[in-house]
Amino acid sequence: MRVPATNAATMQKVLITQRFFDDQAIALLRAHGCEPVIAELPPGEADGNVPPSTLLQWLHGASGWIVGHARVTRALLAELPQLQVVARRSVGYERLDTMAVHELGRVATIAAGANDPTVADLTIGLMLAVGRRLAEGSSNVRRGTMSIALGTDLYRKTVGIVGFGRIGQAVAKRLRGFECRILVHSPSQDADLARAHDIEYTDLRTLLSTSDYVSLHAPLNGGTSHLLCDETLAMMKPSAYLINTARGGLIEDRHLLKALRSGTIAGAGLDVFMSESDPGYCDVTRELASLPNVVTVPHIGASTREGLARSNMVAARCVLSVLAGQPMPDGCVVADGRAVSRR
Template identity: 30%
Template sequence: MKKILVTPRSFGKFNRSSVEKKLNDAGIEIVYNPYNRIMTKEEMISTLKGMDGLIVGVDPVDEEVLEAAGTLKAIAKYGVGTDNIDLDASRKLNIPVSTTKNANSNAVADYSFGMMAAVARNIVRINNSAKNGDWTKQTAIDIYKKKIGIIGLGAIGKGMVNRCKGFDMEIYAYDVYKDENYIKENNIKFTAVDEMLKECDFITLHIPLTDETKHIINENNLKNCKKNLVIVNTARGGLIDEKALYDALKTNRIYGAAIDAFEIEPPRNSPLLELDNVIVGSHTAAGSEDATNMMTEMAVENIIRDLGGK
């Protein structure tokens, strides 16, 4: 039997028996994450020994981890972002890396729009006040017919476009690849990120973290944005300079933010957690039942294929 390590805690949450049978039929034994949390580099090194495959979430898979694994023949990313995996090292070691592309796009788009609405309408603050007996009416900001900037026009970004069109929003977007036909068909204003922050009432991020996109939201472009700006990040924490964001929120230079991804997770010491104009998630935008099932099934199919199964 071949052996694989599975690190994501939501893997097979709703369809475990069927995917375990599929793996067993392919001659693959599963070893689950023994720590029930994101594993450290040292834990990855020790637990991967003797494994043929890896289904991984956001746990660290750098060159040292890959080289120490020794017997590893395939990696299936449970999700899309591969910034936690050293792709150069995996190529050098001839270890294929697959992703579950598009499996969670609708779930993340739903969650992103929901977080945006929650910040704009002060839903969390109103809920907490009302439960404590405070029936004071709170004024919030509108979404309908406002300007939104979508950074990243992949499957999730396009999902946001569809949802924003239902609110008659004026849509701005940026991506490294400019899909002229899609932009024209959807009446999107394609613009640079700095210009987008000057013009838009809402910004959502849906791009991978790379050297080029690190701190794409930063101190310089936050200086020129609208006072009522709401920023939503359900992608990767490193896309935003968190200190600059904190300063802008603390001084009410922008209206609010919804953050589902932090540079360090969990963000136990982040000052962003102290602010009442910020709502946070536990990097859980993809955590719907349908998305979990689809990511699990795709990761299983990918690892079976790359380990030489059907």
């Protein structure tokens, strides 16, 4: 990428409303004629909780925005004619109005591929943690007892993967080391992928009724919202575990809470929750976290030093590519209205 002059008067402002944006990614932006501005988020809060009025103030004069969980709406974009590119430092984009991005002549990107191994590692970790009842065992030791909570193997179990994009494939690759039988439910079926990952495609009912572990890796949209609810949870085996490192809205958390309490399923490992987008579910999240057969973590799927460093660099390169009018990193563009803006 050609490095433009970096005179302060010509540098383009790039707002970053994400924590843990590292020095290497900041240096890359500066070396290519941008001035990164890192927003001061309230302690313990993400940009999804920042009011639109504050976002507008922060984004004044910005050409690029590296965003986390803030809602990128038509109304917000309309107030920011100078903003050319919105880059997510992750892969989900359900909070981003892609139609508005396109129609208003902007570009929206994701950090495709950057956190695949990081999320896949956590997925396996949650399978092991909930299956081996690590939270219960740790609690026993802290209480001064060596009482053993008898768990179950992941070795040679049947694992169902719902959604088979990059992360689902990375999970399947890791599961081969455990000699698992892997079932996949996906909107599309690829024979080459099936051979490469030694998987079996199947319908959702068969996957749920057969699997010892069910792991969700589907995007959240109108067709997948509350995919796991009373009806589908009842299809699972009473000995099965449910893992979600994708999006909270894939599960109806109230129904999951009921299924866990009643013994409909054996347990769950959860990195994401409905309460992240709907505060009305905060009590449900707390109740899920209190159950002995549930392992919960606070949406840390992509949050390792290495994973965030990769994501930061992809997001920065996306911003630079748009501002310089150069080709984008593969798989990163989710909305591109530049042709519209040139009409």
